[in-house]
Amino acid sequence: MCRNIKTLANFEPPxxxxxxxxxxxxxxxxLSGTAKPSHVNEAAFNQAVDEVTAAAHKxxxxxxxxxxxxxxxxxxRKAHERAVKRFA
Numbered sequence: 001m002c003r004n005i006k007t008l009a010n011f012e013p014p015x016x017x018x019x020x021x022x023x024x025x026x027x028x029x030x031l032s033g034t035a036k037p038s039h040v041n042e043a044a045f046n047q048a049v050d051e052v053t054a055a056a057h058k059x060x061x062x063x064x065x066x067x068x069x070x071x072x073x074x075x076x077r078k079a080h081e082r083a084v085k086r087f088a
Contacts, residue, residue, distance in 0.1 A: 005030075008060050012069035015060055024052035 005026050008015035028048045029035050037045035 007075075008056070009063050010065045010067060010069055011072055011075075017057070020056050020060060021049070021053045024056050025049050027052055 005023050006019075008019055008023060028045060032041075032045060032048075034045075
């Protein structure tokens with residue numbers, strides 16, 4: 001899975017629409033193999049981003065999770081610590 005796609009479920013405050021769209025964009029970029037589609041493929045690319053965004057939004061906001069919400073700062077610190085170990 002693409003490392004740039006972040007977990008969005010079970011955070012307080014909840015994931016924003018912009019975060020969900022950014023994740024969908026990364027997913028479509030990974031699937032298509034391109035960061036910026038050609039003019040000919042731009043409409044299909046944008047439609048895919050819109051559809052993935054809608055599906056992701058529905059999923060993230062409909063999950064029932066019994067665990068306590070995660071803290072964004074704590075998760076960022078953990079990710080940084082993992083990156084330091086990986087690239088040290």
